Amino acid sequence: MLRSMKAMGSYAIAATDGVIGHVKDFYFDDAAWVVRYLVVETGDWLAHRKVLISPISVGEPNWTDKTFPVSISQAQVKASPNIDTDKPVSRQHEEGYLRYFDYPYYWGGTSLWGGGLYAGSLVYETPNYGSAAYDAEAAHVQRHDHDNPHLI
Secondary structure, eight states, rough: OOTTGGGGGEEEEEEETTEEEEEEEEETTTTTTTTEEEEEEOOOGTTTTTEOOOHHHHHBOTTTTTTBSSSHHHHHHHTTTOOOTSSSSOOHHHHHHHHHHTTOOOSSSSSSSTSSGGGGGGOOOOOOSHHHHHHHHHHHHTTTTTTOBBBO
């Protein structure tokens, strides 16, 4: 079933240990037309800070309760890298963010989400250093190291 992004703009983000906040915006990749991040206003518990939440961590939405469950904790969000939502997200910021949450780079493959079509298909596996597959992915990531991430 299709859902309106505007209607999801106020959904709560439910961390593993409590509500993080509410969706305020979405960052789209304008080249691939996929949501890369949810911009979340944290509310009082974190001084109304805005944070990015990757769809990699989002579970099955609860349409009735208007919530998105995420597989991260409030403590992880509290210590996450700061983001100025009034400025474009740089590739360097994305690298730091993904490294912080231990997510793989989505631009390391040929599909919308690296090697998969969906954010949930990105599963971090310990790299097999020195393998041909690892070398190819590392070269691809390095080639796109300073790209404009096309987020709007």
